[in-house]
Amino acid sequence: MNALEVKDLTKYYGKSRGIEKVNLRVQEGEIFGFIGPNGAGKTTTIRLILRLIFPNHGTIKIFEKDLREYGEELRNEIGYIPGEVNFYPEVTVKDFLEYTARFYKTAEKSYVEKLCRNFSIDVKKRFRELSMGNKKKVAIVQALMHKPKLLILDEPTNGLDPLIQNLLFEILKEERKKGVTVFFSSHILSEVEKLCDRVALIKDGKILRTEKIDDLMKQKYKIVKLKTDENPGTLKSVLQIKDFKSENGTTSFIYYGLIGDLIKKLSGLKVNDLWIEDPSLEEIFISYYKEESK
Numbered sequence: 001m002n003a004l005e006v007k008d009l010t011k012y013y014g015k016s017r018g019i020e021k022v023n024l025r026v027q028e029g030e031i032f033g034f035i036g037p038n039g040a041g042k043t044t045t046i047r048l049i050l051r052l053i054f055p056n057h058g059t060i061k062i063f064e065k066d067l068r069e070y071g072e073e074l075r076n077e078i079g080y081i082p083g084e085v086n087f088y089p090e091v092t093v094k095d096f097l098e099y100t101a102r103f104y105k106t107a108e109k110s111y112v113e114k115l116c117r118n119f120s121i122d123v124k125k126r127f128r129e130l131s132m133g134n135k136k137k138v139a140i141v142q143a144l145m146h147k148p149k150l151l152i153l154d155e156p157t158n159g160l161d162p163l164i165q166n167l168l169f170e171i172l173k174e175e176r177k178k179g180v181t182v183f184f185s186s187h188i189l190s191e192v193e194k195l196c197d198r199v200a201l202i203k204d205g206k207i208l209r210t211e212k213i214d215d216l217m218k219q220k221y222k223i224v225k226l227k228t229d230e231n232p233g234t235l236k237s238v239l240q241i242k243d244f245k246s247e248n249g250t251t252s253f254i255y256y257g258l259i260g261d262l263i264k265k266l267s268g269l270k271v272n273d274l275w276i277e278d279p280s281l282e283e284i285f286i287s288y289y290k291e292e293s294k
């Protein structure tokens with residue numbers, strides 16, 4: 001079943017573009033990354049899914065139900081962790097969580113208490129007394145308290161120290177084991193790489209592509225570095241190569257093609273040392289963005 005299906009979703013803020021014809025399909029139980037640079041349209045898409053703003057065009061279905069028609073019912077199925085957390089400074093965590101729990105049929109007091117214990121949250125504190133990371137932890141409890149089936153996170157690791165980040169990732173993995181679907185926006189590629197099954201790349205309000213992380217990482221190209229006393233320039237004419245650099249006996253380039261062909265060609269040279277690496281997810285993205293803006 002699709003946990004989330006977005007079709008031709010378009011949002012303009014007056015004349016300025018938010019997103020255009022965004023299409024997404026997230027399967028139940030997936031951790032799905034939504035990746036893009038600043039201003040790409042991630043938050044706009046998330047706000048539309050949360051019904052905080054409304055589209056000019058297009059549809060959103062959650063668990064196969066149209067959000068326009070079943071918005072109220074679907075609210076209970078969704079948990080949301082915002083990028084920036086702002087609470088009333090004078091309110092205590094306890095009062096806040098009790099208040100929020102009233103909006104959900106499935107938020108049980110004992111579960112909220114358990115979550116607070118897991119996160120070592122001091123519920124007696126007022127928000128003005130909490131650090132950014134601790135506020136974020138409260139936001140995570142708020143998002144999980146009603147045991148939602150779809151978790152939506154907008155740049156969730158903003159302002160979190162590595163310990164709390166890890167805790168959040170562990171929680172997301174636990175939630176996934178329970179069958180929860182996670183939709184997760186980010187521009188930090190390493191965290192997406194660690195966690196997500198698939199990713200969609202968004203830029204200038206449009207989806208560039210949607211890929212499995214494994215497929216992205218299996219991209220055809222390799223980063224090659226070698227040391228040779230001979231002239232490596234001949235490689236340029238026989239191999240599909242980009243960014244060729246050769247200095248002081250060290251040569252590096254990006255190679256597109258079959259690895260067997262590369263090895264055959266290299267065997268014609270007296271190679272003293274050799275490194276062949278997969279590109280990082282970051283390098284893959286940069287090359288996609290470059291390709292698309294040609």
Ligand SMILES: Nc1ncnc2c1ncn2[C@@H]1O[C@H](COP(=O)(O)OP(=O)(O)OP(=O)(O)O)[C@@H](O)[C@H]1O
Pocket residue numbers: 013016017018019036037038039040041042043044045187
């Ligand atoms: N309230 C608004 N009024 C006018 N334009 C807006 C508004 N909110 C967003 N935009 C515009 O919509 C586009 C998409 O912005 P959005 O915040 O969705 O991007 P984002 O991918 O979440 O970026 P970031 O990573 O910087 O948060 C941008 O061009 C932005 O300037």
